[in-house]
Amino acid sequence: MxxxxxxxxxxxxxxxxxxxxxxxxxxxxxxxxxxxxxxxxxxxxxxxxxxxxxxxxxxxxxxxxxxxxxxxxxxxxxxxxxxxxxxxxxxxxxxxxxxxxxxxxxxxxxxxxxxxxxxxxxxxxxxxxxxxxxxxxxxxxxxxxxxxxxxxxxxxxxxxxxxxxxxxxxxxxxxxxxxxxxxxxxxxxxxxxxxxxxxxxxxxxxxxxxxxxxxxGTDLQPVNKRPCRLVVPANFGLSEMDPVVAAGFEHLRQRLLASGLEIVEKQLVSIDLYGQVPPWHMTSVEARAHYERCFQDRPQDFDQRVHARMARADEISAVQYRQTLNRRSEFIGAFSEEVWDDILLLPTTPILPPEIDSLKDDATFNRLNLLALRNPSLVNVADGCGIALPFEHQNCVLSAMLIAPHGRDETLLACAKAVEAALSGEA
The missing domain is CATH 3.90.1300.10 (Amidase signature (AS) domain)
Incomplete structure (x- = not known):
C-alpha cells in the first residue's frame, strides 16, 4: 500500500x-x-x-x-x-x-x-x-x-x-x-x-x-512533478464560455502565475488544419461499421439521438471519409511539431453542466452537447493526451484541461502534478 x-x-x-x-x-x-x-x-x-x-x-x-x-x-x-x-x-x-x-x-x-x-x-x-x-x-x-x-x-x-x-x-x-x-x-x-x-x-x-x-502494462515508476511552459491558445477554446467559466479560468491563470508557473498566450497555426477534420465523419462511419445490423434492424430500441448521429454516415462518401483521415494525419504531425514540449491550458469545457430538464429539447441538447465536446475533442483528433483538473472559484467547481501531443503522456502527468500542487497551495 x-x-x-x-x-x-x-x-x-x-x-x-x-x-x-x-x-x-x-x-x-x-x-x-x-x-x-x-x-x-x-x-x-x-x-x-x-x-x-x-x-x-x-x-x-x-x-x-x-x-x-x-x-x-x-x-x-x-x-x-x-x-x-x-x-x-x-x-x-x-x-x-x-x-x-x-x-x-x-x-x-x-x-x-x-x-x-x-x-x-x-x-x-x-x-x-x-x-x-x-x-x-x-x-x-x-x-x-x-x-x-x-x-x-x-x-x-x-x-x-x-x-x-x-x-x-x-x-x-x-x-x-x-x-x-x-x-x-x-x-x-x-x-x-x-x-x-x-x-x-x-x-x-x-x-x-x-x-x-x-x-x-508499463513499469510502475511515478513521474515527479515538473512544471512545463503552459500555452493558452488564443484562437481555440475560449469562445462561448459561460461567464463563471470565463471568470474562473482567468482567476486560475493568475493563481498559476503567482505560483511561479510560466503561462503564455499565442495563436496556434495548426488549428487551421484542425478545422478541416470533422470528427463526426469518423464517429458516425466507424460506429455504423460496428453496429450496422442493430442500426438497421432495431432502430426503435436505440436512443433516438444516438441513432440520428449514426445516420449521418449516409451523408458522406467513402472518398470523403478517407480524405478526412488523410487530413487528420496531417494535423497530428503539425500539432505535435508546433506544441512539442509545451502544454496547452484550456477550460475543460466552456459550459457548466446543463440542467437535465433543459435537455428535453433536441435543439438545446445538440447545441450543448457540441459545446461540451468542443475543447476536449481536440486531443482525440490530435491523437494526443489530456487531463482534466478540478479547481474552485467563488464556491463553484470548475475544471482546467492540460493537453500534450502524441506520446507525451509522462510529460503531461508531471506537469499536471505541478499544476495540482499549485492549486492546492503545495507548490
Missing part, C-alpha cells in the same frame, strides 16, 4: 461492503451502476491483502463497454442487453485484476459512448454529484459520479471526444485521456476506432497515473 493513496488492502472488504450498501440504498447513487459485481468484488477484496501491488485494495468501477468474464457487455445500449456474456476479461480489466483491484461494478454510460452529456434512456441517468439536477457528463457518466461520491477510488472508462474529461469536469474530479496507443483496446466495445482511448478517473493525478500504468 502506498500511503499517498486513500485505499489499503486490509480494509478493502469493509470498504467494498460500504459501496454495495450505498449503491443499494443511497438515492444519490441511483443509476451509477448497471450491475454490481458482488461475487467477484468480494473475492478480490478477500485476497487483496496477499497482493503486494500498490493498487491492491483500490475499489475500481468499470464502464459498461469493457468485457468482464461472465457479464454481458451492453455499452449502455438496449440492443445489446441480450448479447451473450463475455468469455474473458478485456486486456486492461485482466491487468487491473492481477494488480489487486477490487471491482465494484459496471457503470452507466451514454449509449455506445456517443454523447458528451451522459444521459441514458435505458438505464437511467446518474445524478450529478456536484450540481444537483444537472447532467453528469458523458459518456463515462456513472464512473465519474461514482468517484465523486466516494463509491470507488478509480473509474475505468473510454474517451472518444472527451468522455473521461467532461464527466470529470462536471463532477469535480480528475480525468485522464492517454495517447490511444498506450493502452490495449482489445475487449472494449468501440465507438470510433480512430478516436477511442481507454483511461482512468480518480481524485488525484497520482491515482490516475497508477491506474494508467497498470492498464498500459
Amino acid at each position: 502506498t500511503s499517498s493513496f486513500p485505499w489499503s488492502s486490509d480494509r478493502a472488504f469493509e470498504r467494498l461492503g460500504d459501496t454495495f450498501s450505498r449503491a443499494d440504498n443511497d438515492p444519490g447513487a441511483q443509476a451509477v451502476f448497471t450491475k454490481l459485481l458482488r461475487r467477484r468484488g468480494k473475492h478480490q477484496a478477500q485476497t487483496a491483502p496477499e497482493n503486494p501491488h500498490s493498487l491492491a485494495g483500490a475499489i475500481v468501477s468499470i464502464k459498461a463497454l469493457f468485457d468482464v468474464a461472465g457479464e454481458t457487455t451492453t455499452s449502455g445500449a438496449k440492443v445489446l442487453m441480450d448479447a451473450p456474456p463475455a468469455t474473458s476479461d478485456a486486456v486492461v480489466i485482466a491487468r487491473l485484476d492481477k494488480a489487486g483491484a477490487v471491482f465494484a461494478g459496471l457503470t452507466n454510460m451514454s449509449e455506445f459512448a456517443y454523447s458528451g452529456l451522459g444521459l441514458n434512456p435505458h438505464f437511467g441517468t446518474p445524478l450529478n454529484a456536484v450540481f444537483p439536477g444537472c447532467a453528469p457528463g458523458g459518456s463515462t457518466s456513472g464512473g465519474a459520479v461514482g468517484v465523486a461520491l466516494g463509491l470507488c477510488d478509480i473509474a475505468i472508462g473510454s474517451d472518444t471526444g472527451g468522455s473521461l474529461r467532461i464527466p470529470a469536469a462536471f463532477n469535480g474530479i480528475v480525468g485522464f485521456k492517454p495517447t490511444q496507443g498506450t493502452v490495449p483496446m482489445t475487449g472494449g466495445r468501440p465507438l470510433s476506432d480512430s478516436l477511442d482511448s481507454f483511461g482512468p478517473m480518480a481524485r488525484s493525478v497520482a491515482a490516475c497515473e497508477l491506474a494508467w500504468q497498470v492498464m498500459a
Whole structure:
C-alpha cells in the first residue's frame, strides 16, 4: 500500500461492503451502476491483502463497454442487453485484476459512448454529484459520479471526444485521456476506432497515473512533478464560455502565475488544419461499421439521438471519409511539431453542466452537447493526451484541461502534478 493513496488492502472488504450498501440504498447513487459485481468484488477484496501491488485494495468501477468474464457487455445500449456474456476479461480489466483491484461494478454510460452529456434512456441517468439536477457528463457518466461520491477510488472508462474529461469536469474530479496507443483496446466495445482511448478517473493525478500504468502494462515508476511552459491558445477554446467559466479560468491563470508557473498566450497555426477534420465523419462511419445490423434492424430500441448521429454516415462518401483521415494525419504531425514540449491550458469545457430538464429539447441538447465536446475533442483528433483538473472559484467547481501531443503522456502527468500542487497551495 502506498500511503499517498486513500485505499489499503486490509480494509478493502469493509470498504467494498460500504459501496454495495450505498449503491443499494443511497438515492444519490441511483443509476451509477448497471450491475454490481458482488461475487467477484468480494473475492478480490478477500485476497487483496496477499497482493503486494500498490493498487491492491483500490475499489475500481468499470464502464459498461469493457468485457468482464461472465457479464454481458451492453455499452449502455438496449440492443445489446441480450448479447451473450463475455468469455474473458478485456486486456486492461485482466491487468487491473492481477494488480489487486477490487471491482465494484459496471457503470452507466451514454449509449455506445456517443454523447458528451451522459444521459441514458435505458438505464437511467446518474445524478450529478456536484450540481444537483444537472447532467453528469458523458459518456463515462456513472464512473465519474461514482468517484465523486466516494463509491470507488478509480473509474475505468473510454474517451472518444472527451468522455473521461467532461464527466470529470462536471463532477469535480480528475480525468485522464492517454495517447490511444498506450493502452490495449482489445475487449472494449468501440465507438470510433480512430478516436477511442481507454483511461482512468480518480481524485488525484497520482491515482490516475497508477491506474494508467497498470492498464498500459508499463513499469510502475511515478513521474515527479515538473512544471512545463503552459500555452493558452488564443484562437481555440475560449469562445462561448459561460461567464463563471470565463471568470474562473482567468482567476486560475493568475493563481498559476503567482505560483511561479510560466503561462503564455499565442495563436496556434495548426488549428487551421484542425478545422478541416470533422470528427463526426469518423464517429458516425466507424460506429455504423460496428453496429450496422442493430442500426438497421432495431432502430426503435436505440436512443433516438444516438441513432440520428449514426445516420449521418449516409451523408458522406467513402472518398470523403478517407480524405478526412488523410487530413487528420496531417494535423497530428503539425500539432505535435508546433506544441512539442509545451502544454496547452484550456477550460475543460466552456459550459457548466446543463440542467437535465433543459435537455428535453433536441435543439438545446445538440447545441450543448457540441459545446461540451468542443475543447476536449481536440486531443482525440490530435491523437494526443489530456487531463482534466478540478479547481474552485467563488464556491463553484470548475475544471482546467492540460493537453500534450502524441506520446507525451509522462510529460503531461508531471506537469499536471505541478499544476495540482499549485492549486492546492503545495507548490
